[in-house]
Amino acid sequence: ETGVTQSPTHLIKTRGQQVTLRCSSQSGHNTVSWYQQALGQGPQFIFQYYREEENGRGNFPPRFSGLQFPNYSSELNVNALELDDSALYLCASTQHGELFFGEGSRLTVL
Amino acid sequence: GEDVEQSLFLSVREGDSSVINCTYTDSSSTYLYWYKQEPGAGLQLLTYIFSNMDMKQDQRLTVLLNKKDKHLSLRIADTQTGDSAIYFCAESNTSGRDDKIIFGKGTRLHILP
Numbered sequence: 627e628t629g630v631t632q633s634p635t636h637l638i639k640t641r642g643q644q645v646t647l648r649c650s651s652q653s654g655h656n657t658v659s660w661y662q663q664a665l666g667q668g669p670q671f672i673f674q675y676y677r678e679e680e681n682g683r684g685n686f687p688p689r690f691s692g693l694q695f696p697n698y699s700s701e702l703n704v705n706a707l708e709l710d711d712s713a714l715y716l717c718a719s720t721q722h723g724e725l726f727f728g729e730g731s732r733l734t735v736l
Numbered sequence: 737g738e739d740v741e742q743s744l745f746l747s748v749r750e751g752d753s754s755v756i757n758c759t760y761t762d763s764s765s766t767y768l769y770w771y772k773q774e775p776g777a778g779l780q781l782l783t784y785i786f787s788n789m790d791m792k793q794d795q796r797l798t799v800l801l802n803k804k805d806k807h808l809s810l811r812i813a814d815t816q817t818g819d820s821a822i823y824f825c826a827e828s829n830t831s832g833r834d835d836k837i838i839f840g841k842g843t844r845l846h847i848l849p
Binding site: 628630657659661666667668669670671674682684716718720724725727728729730 | 740777778779780781824826835836837838839840841842
């Protein structure tokens, strides 16, 4: 039990739609990161938020955006979905330098 | 750029030792990690090692780091069926603004009876 919960666990969207994935972490975990894990690949860093501001970004286009809220919850938004966006999206919160991962949201884009 | 490479598959007999190898390119890596992912699950941190260490042992797990060759290995002693999973090697460099982790593609460990 990592204390990081994600929702929904599974969802299906069609190309061109928009999706919002949610994550909540334990009180005091000020940093949240989002990763994309395509099938058969390792997780790829999307971005990180610290105290509600973006603190770093990987090689993902602007249609991937995020928010972090004062209650330690976070959102990942993806606009104009493409087939290649199908993946497991992992949220991770950081405390004392250790990353705690959620179980992920599996997105399928048809 | 930063890259982490590892073999994709490993088969080991139950009771034997498993050794999973990894190479990385970032000479400024601060931490090196091993994560475990079971089917349908998120990532579980198994162990990590600071870049100024050569070895770390934690029960059945032994991590060896050769910083000169940028080579990391994970040895699992007395491999059990519950060890069947995908193992990810990863590294991070804390000198930057963020503490992103760079993952390899994962090694799928298969346990033979």
